[in-house]
Amino acid sequence: MQIKDFMIDQSLKELTEHRTVVLPVACYETTVNQNINGFIPLHWHDELQFVLILKGEAFFQINEEKITVREGEGLFINSGCLHMAKDKNESGCVYICLNVSPSFVLSQELYTTFVTPYIQATNISYLHLVPKELWAKNILDAIMKINQLIKENPPYYEIDISLHLTLIWKNVIVNGVQLEYEQTEMLKSQRMKQMLIWIHTHYTEKIMLDDIARAGGLSRSECCRYFKRILKKTPLNYVTDYRIQKSLLLLQQSESNVTDVAYQVGFNSTSYFIDKFRKSMNMTPLAYKKYKAADSLCEGGHLK
The missing domain is CATH 2.60.120.280 (Regulatory protein AraC)
Structure with missing residues (x-):
């Protein structure tokens, strides 16, 4: 079984059911x-x-x-x-x-x-x-x-x-690893997840750095350090990347158009969405939509 669409909730917790027959x-x-x-x-x-x-x-x-x-x-x-x-x-x-x-x-x-x-x-x-x-x-x-x-x-x-x-x-x-329990590490993980939860709840809205920092109980500079250290990108770059991820399924819907999708996932400019999408996916949103439509047609017609 190949899981192609990773289902995750707003905290990034995976929703794919990990169960085979009667076993967890x-x-x-x-x-x-x-x-x-x-x-x-x-x-x-x-x-x-x-x-x-x-x-x-x-x-x-x-x-x-x-x-x-x-x-x-x-x-x-x-x-x-x-x-x-x-x-x-x-x-x-x-x-x-x-x-x-x-x-x-x-x-x-x-x-x-x-x-x-x-x-x-x-x-x-x-x-x-x-x-x-x-x-x-x-x-x-x-x-x-x-x-x-x-x-x-x-x-x-x-x-x-x-x-x-x-x-x-x-x-x-x-393996023999000596176990360690650091309260600061637990707190760091908890704060990171709180900020991600906030982004995934509000990604369709206008998001400011202050909002993300507040969700983690951090200053703006400390918030940026968390993201750069853990995710190797700025908080607002992460927001952009997440919005593009969320656009992928929407673009595969036959009735969708690029402008509507851009606004649905939180971009306030179609041209900005197209530019960021191209840099992330190496193709425009429209090209991705056509590619996926052709791919679906091939699967339906058993041409694959």
């Missing part, structure tokens, strides 16, 4: 550049995420940190961490994405001792899984096996998945 688990293969945005946009979820790169390489950002993950490698992304992914060097990156509810990786009796400390630790936003490390190879092998089990559905495969998840979590612990 989702495992699917995804091609990064086939997402509607051309990349996996910034989001977060309560589930733990494990990634295995099957082909190519991808550039990931997890909270403030950036990392390139190559074929055969993977990632563990902790619960609640902001993250995004882009194809690197037009490699056609494909990866297995395994999302699992933290409460499912171990039994309830073991959860408080062996899971809670890890999802609350402020120094483990992610772990880079490199197969030359035995603990990491064990995790990558288990991701592959879970993917096969879900595809093939053999008898009692749910029990086998549960066993592999236990093995995965044991190897996360075997």
